[in-house]
Amino acid sequence: MSLNYYQLFDLPPIFNIALATLETNYRKIQSEAHPDRFVTASSADKLKSMQLATLANEAYQTLKNPANRAQYLLTLNGINATNESNTSMPADFLMQQMEWRETLEDASMASDILTLQALYDEMLAAAKGLAADLAQLFDEKKDYTNACETTRKLIFIDKVCADIQQAIEHLD
């Protein structure tokens, strides 16, 4: 069995992790494993170094981002949040989702960067709320069914954020 990302960084498998510890331990590992430490080493050492440094980067990015972390934590509990059978969403969230999409499209058409930025801020606030919910669902209630639904909401919001960024980039 291989170590999971939490074990790699010496962290408990919870949602509300200490980000400072994550960062410190990530740097400790890269200080030892990074290919820059093996420039004059044998090619076997170089290969191992690249593999471990790559793994540490992947693990760090996964645990740093709340949506990725939630998704990963669900996987550790045997749940695939993006599985095709996991598609149900509450009606009110679907409504809201359509509204956000419409605002995004209208603002893009009208080249309205200010509205796009306001929408982006709104999404960030919504993401923050969902992350707080996830901390409760995962760490206190151990309610993985609802955590899965909330995770999917968060993934959706991340995607809208990326689309807003892209729309702003196009207009810039």
Place this chain on the structure above:
Amino acid sequence: MALLQISEPGQSAAPHQHKLAIGIDLGTTNSLVATVKSGMATVLQDEHGHALLPSVVRYMPDGSVQVGHEAQAQQSHDPANTIASAKRFMGRSLKDIADRAHIPYHFVDSADANKLLQLQTRAGLRTPVEISADILKTLKMRAEKSLGVDNGRGELLGAVITVPAYFDDAQRQATKDAARLAGLTVLRLLNEPTAAAVAYGLDNAAEGTFVIYDLGGGTFDVSILKLTKGVFEVLATNGDSALGGDDFDHRIYCWVLDKIRESDSHFSPLNEQDTRLLLTKSRQAKEWLTDNHEAQIVCRLSNGSLVDVMLSAQQFVALTQQLVLKTLTPTRKAMRDANLELTQINGVVLVGGATRMPQVRQAVEDYFKQTPLTNLDPDKVVALGAAIQANALVGNRSDNDLLLLDVTPLSLGLETMGGLVEKIIPRNSTLPVARAQDFTTYQDGQTAMSIQVVQGERELVADCRSLARFELRGIPAMAAGAARIRVTFQVDADGLLSVSAREQATGIEAHVLVKPSYGLTEDEITYMLKSSFGSAEADKKARMLAEARVNAGAIISAVNIALNQDGALITAAEKQAIEAEIETLQTLSQNDDALAINQGVDKLNHATEAFAAARMNASVQRALNGKNLDAINL
């Protein structure tokens, strides 16, 4: 009194001896070489006291090659054989060159629009890689002389060579090829803004979030870094690999041409010499305007007519306003990618000679709402940072406190149905990074497939740069859709891509055939090496043998050091097996068979794989105070 340590005859000198390594800033306009001497990063000068080597190469009538100031002085007289700004053409094909009409070189036309471009010179066809190699050779010689390599004061282990952060895979590979042609070992390709951040950050003990705004002769980069206790973490990078000080010269040049046309309606197009002359005058006017209100441009063209015009600073600002604005688009992109507000930026460092222009400084100040930092020489800071990194890479820094975490500037994607791009590695991913992607077959019994990898941010394959077309061969014959071929794309610490593939069900390693859409083939490199070191077959053999021996010596010493440090991690039998391979390789090295030596190196490498994994595990374990990572499946 201290006892003198004397090593056994034939063995290498004491391990604490200072290892020689250099940092090279291979610039569009000027190049520099620096090193760390007694703990201080220093730029090395030539015998005339010049630190900057103009990146100009002239192929002389007598077959020799001139590099630097002398070549630059002859630019207007011998334009077709005197190549400047070759960096702009690195890894590029003819179709990438937009303003060919204004470049006084003889580009070689090719039926294949994707073929790397070549220039016709007196010395024959020359690629930008060979021209850059001539510059690197000059810097290498300067360093060897200055460091006393020839006098036996040590061996030059290698160089860190800087590249614009926004260089793509083709441009990076071309830079590495050039170093190889120049006989330099590349320790690392380092992004220029990161190098600047290292020099600036260590000098000022800076902590916080910094923007490096780097406008060089031909390239623009902007990087945002977080500096914490010797760790330089790049949060985002962006840029334009075809925008720099040259373009400002060019705006002046076009303005002068317009002025000439206004006064002379029969004016005919300029010849190469006049083009070069006016470009040089334009550059001088640009530099003059940094500290003056107006610049007079006077010169006599080859047809005898006199050009005499006056350019005011105000006019210059108006002429180049669009260029300055063009740098702010990548800057905003980088800020968005890093998810930062302007108020979170602790400092903005200006790098590159072109940032001396007052309008550039003003634009940066207006955007970031703070005065940019200019206390380091913008021409030297990149080379100094490269030297510091080179010094750390060869292990001269006793404290392991310098760590650079850089990113990939451009997204990597795959061609999918309909010419669309599926992104697999997004831009600004921390290096090294890998992504696996599963593929399956389309037809029964299919044993090969072709995969196109592209680099860029656009959605259509046609709008991105094609990196390579990979052919997977040797897929076991199965029903359509039954094979699961996992292809792994790995971008290493130099920002270069490699690909491996494995069929999941059978575990068969599919053979990956790399057909680069760019870059030099192994044959072309061998040919160039041959022609640059003399064409005799014996020379080539001698060189290969020398290379193989150096290589074998390096690995033997690396393994011996590892065994001394961590020999306890493996069983006596394992240790014996490794020592046997070392002995075999040592014997082979004394013979003259390069191929056998290389095979011995491969065998020793193979024998140390498990040992390497154990060592890696142990060092990480130490880092995290006792966490056992034995179970990491590497």
